[in-house]
Amino acid sequence: MDKYLIVGLGNVGDEYDGTRHNTGFMVLDAFAKASNIVFDDKRYGFVSETSIKGRKVILLKPSTYMNLSGNAVRYWINKENISIEHLLVIVDDLSLPLGSLRLKPNGSNGGHNGLGNIQSVLGTQQYARLRVGIGNEFPRGGQVDWVLGKYNAKDMDILKPNIDNATEIIKSFVLTGIDITMNAFNKKH
Secondary structure, eight states: OOOOEEOOOOOGGGTTTTTTGGHHHHHHHHHHHHHOOOOETTTEEEEEEETTEEEEEEOOOOOOOGGGGGHHHEEEEEEEEOOGEEEHHHHHHEEEEEEEEEEEESSOOOOOOHHHHHHHHHHSSEEEOOOOOOOOOOTOOOOOOOHBBOHHHHHHHHHHHHHHHHHHHHHHHHOOOHHHHHHHHTTTT
């Protein structure tokens, strides 16, 4: 059976719920809810499993904190014997407008500490990532406060339909692969 690891980046703890930096967690929570599955507290993260048309899908919300996400990713890839081509990391992105989605087959970490750590631990940039825009309407020097700030109701009105789109991107990635999924979704959003 083909296996896939879908990783949503974020920080554990109530104080981080609803923050921009936890957008990856929010996408996986929406996917789990739509799939009627729940997360269990396991080694290096909160994990849930489902299958899509005979393919095993493992959802991972690392509990290592953002800057050490690579440890969780490496552990679950090795434990489940998942190929790097079947890894998708969902991450918040300051350089994209709020709610916009960009799927890429590889690339630099763009200054994102979570992606940087994954790249360092895995020794490669060659894994798929879905970047979810969180905007960048913050004053100079205000980046940390912005990414750790909570979404307001107006933000969520913009973000919610795009989180739903992100769950469709996950399904497409599992069923059709990165290239077809990029062609289908990057043009639309």
